[in-house]
Amino acid sequence: MIKKNIYFVPLFLAIFSFVVIAVALQLDTSPEMIVGDSMQARSFPIFLMILNLILVAVLILQFYKNQPNPIPLEKFPTWGSMILFLVFYVLTVFTDMFIGIFVVMFLMCVLWGEKRIWVALLTASITPALIFMLFDLVLKIRFPRGILTNIYYG
Amino acid sequence: MFEQAIGAMASVVVDPYLLGLIFVTTVLGVIIGVLPGLGATTGAALLLPFTLTMDPVHAIAVLATIYVSATFAGSITAILINAPGTSAAAATTFDGYPLAQKGEAGRALGIAVISSTVGGIFSVLILCFAAPLLARVAYEFRSPEYFALTVFGLSMLASISAGGAVKNLIGGIFGVWLSTIGAERVTGIERFMFGNYELYEGLHFVPIFIGLFAISELLVQSKTVDKIIKTVAMKAVKLPTKEDYKKIWKTILRSCGIGTFIGVLPAEGATVASMIGYSEARRWSKNKKEFGKGSIEGIAGAEAANNAATGGAMVPTMVLGIPGSGTTAIILVGLMVHGLRPGVYLFTEQVEKVYQIFGSMFIANVMFMLMGLYAAKIFARVSLVPTAILWPIVFALSVIGAYAFQGQLLDVWLALIFGVIGFFARRFGFSVAPIAVGLILGEMVETNLQHSLKMFDGAWWMILTQPLALMFLIFAFLGLCGPMIFSWITKQKK
Known part of the structure; x- marks a missing residue:
C-alpha cells in the first residue's frame, strides 16, 4: 500500500x-x-x-x-515552544523585549518539565539581566525601547 | 614570509589578552561540546554576536577556538554517557562507551584527548603550509574558475550530512535561492522583498545562522525532555601507556591524514572524517574483533580524524571562501563581518592576521588537551544540566544575539522564522548545514556566472574551455554522479 x-x-x-x-x-x-x-x-x-x-x-x-515511514507528530513541548515564539513576538512588540524574554524563558522552563517554580523564575530573570548587562555595558549595544528599557535609558 | 609567519604565530603567546581569551573560549568550547545538542556549530552561532565589537584576529580566534575545543569535547560525553556532544563524536561512542563500561573510562578519555590533540596540531601545521600554497594557485582564478569552484563546492553538499544526497542538494538550492533575496547586484532590481526595504541588501547571515543552528536545535531538543541519562563512573583521566601508544600511533597518523584531507574538501567536515577515520582504523587493525567492544584504536581513529578535519576545513574557508562545514560557514561569516575578505587578498595583504589566527588554533589545541586531561571529570558533570534550564538560556542568547548584530528587531524575527524552518527541515530529514553553505555560496555563484557571461559575450560554454574551470566542473559531475555510475558498473559486472 x-x-x-x-x-x-x-x-x-x-x-x-x-x-x-x-x-x-x-x-x-x-x-x-x-x-x-x-x-x-x-x-x-x-x-x-x-x-x-x-x-x-x-x-x-x-x-x-x-516507502519511508511517516513521521509521527511532535509532542506538546515542541509545539508549545513554537507558540511561545509567538508570545515573545506579541510581548516584544507591545511591551518590551526583555519582558518577552522573561515570560518566554519562564514558561519554557515549566513547559520542558522544570517543577521547581523558583528555579524557573530565577533562570528567567537572572539570565536576561546578565546578558543585558554584558551587551549594554561591555558591547555598548542599545536595545529597543519598551517599558523596562525606557526606565533604564531614561 | 616564513619568518613573518613564525613571528605572527609567536606573537599570540606574548599577547596576554589573546591568551586569556583563548583560555576562556576553550573552557566555553569544552562546556558547549559536552552539552548534548550544543555542538561547535550552535556554539559558534551563539558566540558570533559577542565577537562583533572585538578586534578581527581576536574575533576569529574565539570562533576557531570554539570550533576545535567543542569538536574535541563531544567525545567526553560520548565516552561517559554514550551521548555524543557533537555529531563528530558519534563514532567515538562505538568503542569509547563500551571501554568506559568496562571500568576504563579514564583510559578511553586519555586516548581521546591525546589523539584529538595530535590530530588538531597536525592539521594546523598542514593549514600553515597548505593554505598559502593554495592561495598562490587561487591567485590565477578569474570569474569562470570561481564559478566552477563554487559549483564544485555546492555539488559536495550532496554528502555534507546523513540526510541523503537529494535532500542535501535541495537544501543547498534553497540556501542559494535565499541569497537572491534583496536587490540584484548588477541591475539593482528588487527580488522577493515584497516591499520590505530592510531586506534591500539581502538576508544577513548572522540571524539566519542563529535560527538555523541554535533555534532549530532548541526545537529538536524539546523532543528529548523525558530522556534519562545514564552516567559511567570515572576516577581520573589516564594518559595512554607505552603499550597503548605502540598500538595506536599508526592509527593516529593515518587518521590525521584522512581527517585533514576530508576537511580540506569543500563541504565535508569532522563528522564524515571521524566515520572514515574509524572505519579505516578497523580495516587496518590486527584486532578487528575488539572493535565495538572497547577498542582503543577505534577511539584514536575517530578522534584524531575529527580534530584533524578542523584545520583542514579552514583551508578552503580562508583561501577560497568556501566553507568546509557548518561551523566554518559561521567562521567565514565572522571573517566577512570583520572585513577580512577570504581569498588571495587575505594571504597577501593580511598575512600577519592569518598566522595569528593559525597560532591561536595551535594554542587552543594545547589548552583543550590540558583541560581534557585534568578537568574532563568536572566538565562531564556539566552535561547533567537539565534541558529545562539549558535551552531557555539558549533561547535568550539567540534572540539577544540576533538583535545585537544590527540593532534591528527584524533580525530577531528572521532568527525565529528560520529556526522553525530549520526544525521542520530536520524533522523531514533535511540537514540545515547545506542551507547555510548554499546561502554563503549563492552570491559567489551568481556573481561569478554573470561576470563569466560578460567575459565571453554570453557564450556560457566558453567556461568549459578554461582548464581549471573544466577540472572543477568534472569534479562536480563526478561528485554528484560518481557513486551512481560506480554502482551501475558494479551491477553490470555482477
Whole structure:
C-alpha cells in the first residue's frame, strides 16, 4: 500500500518552486545596455527552481521505491515552544523585549518539565539581566525601547 | 614570509589578552561540546554576536577556538554517557562507551584527548603550509574558475550530512535561492522583498545562522525532555601507556591524514572524517574483533580524524571562501563581518592576521588537551544540566544575539522564522548545514556566472574551455554522479 502522506514534503517543495517561478516572472527586466550579455535578475532564481523541481522528481521516485515511514507528530513541548515564539513576538512588540524574554524563558522552563517554580523564575530573570548587562555595558549595544528599557535609558 | 609567519604565530603567546581569551573560549568550547545538542556549530552561532565589537584576529580566534575545543569535547560525553556532544563524536561512542563500561573510562578519555590533540596540531601545521600554497594557485582564478569552484563546492553538499544526497542538494538550492533575496547586484532590481526595504541588501547571515543552528536545535531538543541519562563512573583521566601508544600511533597518523584531507574538501567536515577515520582504523587493525567492544584504536581513529578535519576545513574557508562545514560557514561569516575578505587578498595583504589566527588554533589545541586531561571529570558533570534550564538560556542568547548584530528587531524575527524552518527541515530529514553553505555560496555563484557571461559575450560554454574551470566542473559531475555510475558498473559486472 502506498503511504500517501509521505508525499507531503515533495508536494510542498514543488508548490514552493512554482510559486517562486511565478513571482520571479513578475520581476522587472533591465534594459539591454545594463545587462548586456549577462542574465536578467529573474533568470537565476528560475534556473534554481527548475533544478529544484528535477530534484523533487528524483525525491518522489526515491520515496516511491523505498516507502519511508511517516513521521509521527511532535509532542506538546515542541509545539508549545513554537507558540511561545509567538508570545515573545506579541510581548516584544507591545511591551518590551526583555519582558518577552522573561515570560518566554519562564514558561519554557515549566513547559520542558522544570517543577521547581523558583528555579524557573530565577533562570528567567537572572539570565536576561546578565546578558543585558554584558551587551549594554561591555558591547555598548542599545536595545529597543519598551517599558523596562525606557526606565533604564531614561 | 616564513619568518613573518613564525613571528605572527609567536606573537599570540606574548599577547596576554589573546591568551586569556583563548583560555576562556576553550573552557566555553569544552562546556558547549559536552552539552548534548550544543555542538561547535550552535556554539559558534551563539558566540558570533559577542565577537562583533572585538578586534578581527581576536574575533576569529574565539570562533576557531570554539570550533576545535567543542569538536574535541563531544567525545567526553560520548565516552561517559554514550551521548555524543557533537555529531563528530558519534563514532567515538562505538568503542569509547563500551571501554568506559568496562571500568576504563579514564583510559578511553586519555586516548581521546591525546589523539584529538595530535590530530588538531597536525592539521594546523598542514593549514600553515597548505593554505598559502593554495592561495598562490587561487591567485590565477578569474570569474569562470570561481564559478566552477563554487559549483564544485555546492555539488559536495550532496554528502555534507546523513540526510541523503537529494535532500542535501535541495537544501543547498534553497540556501542559494535565499541569497537572491534583496536587490540584484548588477541591475539593482528588487527580488522577493515584497516591499520590505530592510531586506534591500539581502538576508544577513548572522540571524539566519542563529535560527538555523541554535533555534532549530532548541526545537529538536524539546523532543528529548523525558530522556534519562545514564552516567559511567570515572576516577581520573589516564594518559595512554607505552603499550597503548605502540598500538595506536599508526592509527593516529593515518587518521590525521584522512581527517585533514576530508576537511580540506569543500563541504565535508569532522563528522564524515571521524566515520572514515574509524572505519579505516578497523580495516587496518590486527584486532578487528575488539572493535565495538572497547577498542582503543577505534577511539584514536575517530578522534584524531575529527580534530584533524578542523584545520583542514579552514583551508578552503580562508583561501577560497568556501566553507568546509557548518561551523566554518559561521567562521567565514565572522571573517566577512570583520572585513577580512577570504581569498588571495587575505594571504597577501593580511598575512600577519592569518598566522595569528593559525597560532591561536595551535594554542587552543594545547589548552583543550590540558583541560581534557585534568578537568574532563568536572566538565562531564556539566552535561547533567537539565534541558529545562539549558535551552531557555539558549533561547535568550539567540534572540539577544540576533538583535545585537544590527540593532534591528527584524533580525530577531528572521532568527525565529528560520529556526522553525530549520526544525521542520530536520524533522523531514533535511540537514540545515547545506542551507547555510548554499546561502554563503549563492552570491559567489551568481556573481561569478554573470561576470563569466560578460567575459565571453554570453557564450556560457566558453567556461568549459578554461582548464581549471573544466577540472572543477568534472569534479562536480563526478561528485554528484560518481557513486551512481560506480554502482551501475558494479551491477553490470555482477
